[in-house]
Amino acid sequence: MASQKNEKMEAIVSLAKRRGFIYPGSDVYGGLSGTWDYGPLGVTLKRNIMNLWWKMFVDGRDDMYGVDAAILMNQKVWQASGHVDTFTDPLITCGNCQSRYRVDHLISDKDEYSSEVEQFFGHAKQIIETLELPESPFDYNEEQLQALVGIFGEAHVPAHETSQYLIQYLDNNHQLASKYLGIFPRMYLHLKNVNCAKCGQNAWQDAQTFNMMFTTTIGPSSSSILDKKTYYNLDKGTRKVIEKTVTSENIETTNNLVYLRPETAQGIFTNYKNVLDSFYPDLPFGIGQQGKAFRNEISPRDFIFRSREFEQMEVEYFVDPAKWEEAFELWRNLVWEWTDALGLPRESVHELEVPEADRAHYSKRTIDFEFDFPIGREELLGLAYRTDFDLGNIQREAGKGMEYTIKGTNERFIPHVIEPSFGVERALMAVLSSAYREDEQNGEKRIYLALPEHLAPVKYCVSPLLKNKPELVAKAHEVYTALKNKHGAVMWDDNGNIGKRYRRQDEIGTPYCVVIDFDSLEDGSVTIRDRDTTEQHRVQPDEF
RNA sequence: GCGGGCGUCGUAUAAUGGCUAAUAUGCCUGCCUUCCAAGCAAGCGAUGAGAGUUCGAUUCUCUCCGCCCGCACCA
Secondary structure, X not given: OHHHHHHHHHHHHHHHHHOOOEEEOOHXXXXXXXXXXXXXHHHHHHHHHHHHHHHHHHHOOOOEEEEOOOOEOOHHHHHHOOHHHHOOOXXXXXXXXXXXXXXXXXXXXXXXXXXXXXXXXXXXXXXHHHHOOOOOHHHOOHHHHHHHHHHHHHOOOOHHHHHHHHHHHHOOOOXXXXXXXXXXXXXXXXXXXXXXXXXXXXXXXXXXXXXXXXXXXXXXXXXXXXXXXXXXXXXXXXXXXEEEEOOOOOHHHHHOEEEEOOOXXXXXXXXXXXXXXXXXXXXXXXXXXXXXXXXXXXOOEOOOOEOOEEXXXXXXXXXXXXXXXXXXXXXXXXXXXXXXXXXXXXXXXXXXXXXXXXXXXXXXXXEEEEEEEOOXXXXXXXXXXXXXXXXXXXXXXXXXXXXXXXXXXXXXXXXXXXXXXXXXXXXXXXXXXXXXXXXXXXXXXXXXXXXXXXXXXXXXXXXXXXXXXXXXXHHHHHHHHHHHHHXXXXXXXXXXXXXXXXXXXXXXXXXXXXXXXXXHHHHOOEEEEEOXXXXXXXXXXXXX
């Protein structure tokens, strides 16, 4: 069963590459994990999906407005939204069984921990300062190394591992990690005999953050300590260890740091007031946006299902708090219209009511819509009731009023939000998965994509029946040009024989193949062949 | 990030410490072909990257990169 699933997935990946839908990113240079490039057919299919969405949820509705916000946003956006804090949870791994835990879940007494670390580190700092360490750890002399080993030895770190840690720690401009990172949690758990809950061993590795936000800097900067709140540097002038604390007040100026947005939603919330001022729409109304988001996934996997750079389509629908359930149901139904429009069979789409314990902290209700992908049943899109969490944050942190005033009654409140959130790549993968078919024609296996006509990257393929008959080719060109002008997504193919062309078009999901034969020269009619049934009939070319 | 497996033309496979790295398919050119991958002929196209061992490495070793499976992660 499992291998069957993988076979289908592999067949789709292979087809996608072979026929020019999706290529591995940076392929000629050996690739880059978690990135994918869209080829000529892929980009068209993807855009068709995105345009369909925009038409259904923005242009096609009276209560919707579109925006396109910048990917780079002010730091404070991600602090207010909670992303900065929640993305920097340090994790620690058991070296024996590879179980992973959040460090703060293992340390019961935070105050005691802090004082232990500070005491240790204060002591360590004093020793380090007297050592007058050269800039590169590789230049440390024997005496210096021994002293450093001694520091860590006091903390019951096995001696044979210490110098390796020192290199690791002091390698980066003598930077030392903040107290919940690196070696300190490990030492503490060792001292306190806190063992792995799964295997009972005490074999902790260094604690690491897995910050899922990509960072970059505005303007020139060489800082590499962007995501740490507290850190230590060895001042190059005085050779003193100095402590720096990054706070919300100084963080921008400290590092000129910006994040690549990990979700598009905040670009909507930050423009809520702008749209309100420009249009003052009646509640309920929504703002829709499509765009790239970036998450530094630990382990991108499963083709385009989880990648580090991806495209979202999101709606924030602003409602009277008393009427959120009504709006939730509205969007629940609209989501089903969307999966229908993608051609996804209803029996392959499943609603999953997310229990409170699994919901994000801001959400009072969430439904995940899952799809039966070849890799298994996985989330296709989400529908969440976000309350006034985001606008409330903005009002508090930015000090700008986010309240809505009801016309007439002058009732004022911060609107609540219903958020349907769609992933473009997941939609595309679902479309490819459900469209992928294998059947048999004349005893030969045939692969085709039963793409819905409005999504297919090529709508018509035009061919002369025979390539070596100039009159057929000329007539076919005529038909091709006329169709191309009318429909755009039309392909010309005169390669090989007619059967080959059909198969080639089947593989890229072209719904109709138009062939010009000798009868066409007589009465202008052409044959049109249906991809799914392979049946054909004669029509006049201006009929479609 | 950890553990295991893997990496050869676009795709699917083969082989080798040393001769021009093979086969099919694909693509391409020509001929032919009156509707579902026909045929003939010519051509294009690969050992993931780097280092080491060696007279010589695609083959052996190491590092990196990537892919697959499992774990963990997925606010």
